[in-house]
Amino acid sequence: MTETHRPLQQFSAFGFLLLISFAAIGLVVGISVGIGDLPIPLATTFSAVTNRIGWTAVELNKIHEAVIWDYRLSRALVAVFCGAGLALSGAIMQSLLRNPLAEPYVLGISAGASTGAVAIVILGVGAGAVSLSAGAFAGAFAAFLLVALLSNGTRGGADRTILAGVATSQLFNAATSYIVTTSGNAQQARDVMFWLLGSFGGVRWPEFMLVSIVVGFGLVACLFYARVLDAFAFGDEAASSLGVNVARARIVLFILTAMMTATIVSIVGSIGFFGLVVPHAARFLVGPLHIRLLPTCAVAGAILMVLADIASRVLVPHQVLPIGVVTALVGVPIFSIILYRFQRAS
Template sequence: MPLALVVAASLAALILAVALAVGIGELAVSFADVFRAIANRLFAAGYPVPPIQEGVIWDYRLARALVAACCGAGLALSGVILQALLRNPLADPYVLGISAGASTGAVAVAILGLGAGALTLSGGAFCGAVLAFLLVALLAAGTGGGTERIILAGIAGSQLFHALTAYIVTASANAEQSRGIMFWLLGSLGGVRWGDVGLAAPVALLGFLVCQFHARALDAFAFGTDAAASLGVPVTRVRLVLFAATAAMTATMVSLVGAIGFVGLVIPHAARFIVGPHHARLLPAAMLVGAVFMVLADIASRMMVPQQVLPIGVVTALIGAPAFALLLYRARKKGV
């Protein structure tokens, strides 16, 4: 399928999904009122929209939908990069423990005051993500490397950081903090506002540009590091840049909405099925498909249980867990 057609269809689907996300809720809003309210805020159009309705649309639901889209895009890009660099179809930030490490870093800042005020929530999440990846790399290297061992090391690292997070919350948080943190860890978009859009959107866009710039190098990594080096790819530098971009995107999204699993695992495979394996096409497709998926998952989280909002991580897990099982089965048949 031509990339231009995929991008156009994905953009149209994203706009429709965002419009649905803004319109759906306890206060039902028509598409016409959604666009009128946005036009009033952006262009001072002066359409007759009740102030309360306009406030709900602009200040709460639109910001929430845009953060969801940015998180889906960033996590999907991270999954593409890790699968390419590690040459493993099961690699993603959640499986490799990067999301868990970012959660631990963010919780340590929020509850323990790590950094004495000099470290932001996103900064703590980034430090935790980097520490988690280094730990997984050391564990995998100590057992002889290999894609299967990297996945096993990631699972071990993920469990370790989940345990550290639970210990910090249990030992140091009060009852109110514990409830808020545990709900946030499952994925929550309830508290996001426009300031979070201002953080998530630039990180996702910059991460995409960095990854797209290295698209040819990522194609070369499909044949192994030795083959990539023989083709003139500066392997060490490219790996460092792309791993840093992955850690930054994962840490930023986790600090905003919590550890949301399976997006970075499932979406790259869906995009690869649509546009093929070449990264110049795969990266923009995965970014847009991930954004659409996350917005739709947010809509589902608000509709599945009447009068309640499910953690969005529950919705992504309900979809991603069966997909993960299928990928494990296929990888086993191929001898991965």
């Protein structure tokens, strides 16, 4: 009887935790929507959502409804999926490279996206036919392809991949700096620097649709590789002995990570330290098994990114800080602790 009911009990516990997670995400999103020059009560946000999906017919202030649907709700939901995607990508990179200090940007994706965006904004590449997001996305994948070439594709080891990522980042960062310093005026340079530090200010529903599809697909696909990621923890040879096609799994997971990271960076810019810190916090909560770690990273990343976005709007009165500044202020001390523990363990 006990053995029979154990899977049911585990499923019930998982369902309860899933319900709590969605409720927590909904709460922080509601709080985020209510914060701004025009405060909006949480109940008003809830009523606006239930009205839109046809559950209720509450009479609301038209200005409040316009602010919720045209500006704030899309921003909060983009933050949810950006946080989930970066945390998920960080967990994958740390497992694939077997390095606790790895993060989504280790492949040079952020640097490539920055160069692509700067080329659009300052150099006018595409003559107005290519958007900033499209340029950033193209630059991100150009960086990923260069890393793949330098690391000898799927045959390159973890150390070689990291070194290739460092070299690629330096190359694209140098290109970005050269373009900004030689071609841009002061206002363009300021706009580019603000974007490079990350901002949710200009995102709307089209950006939400894109990032939700990409990150949602990435999460589902990565869950299918949860056992493979567990095997990678023991090294490529051990994973191969367990029946894992190491080359195919590595390239698929790298592509999934690049796809999620490139999409996020192309929409909101570079947000540092997030993909490094959140996976470690998730491992502390649920352990190293990826079937539990990956969903936990997604949920924790979603909640923490929305909280970081809230902090970026309230820390300095009447001014919005770049989101990368907030995550760095929190991430650097935690990164130092991780580095110290890693040095002691080695």
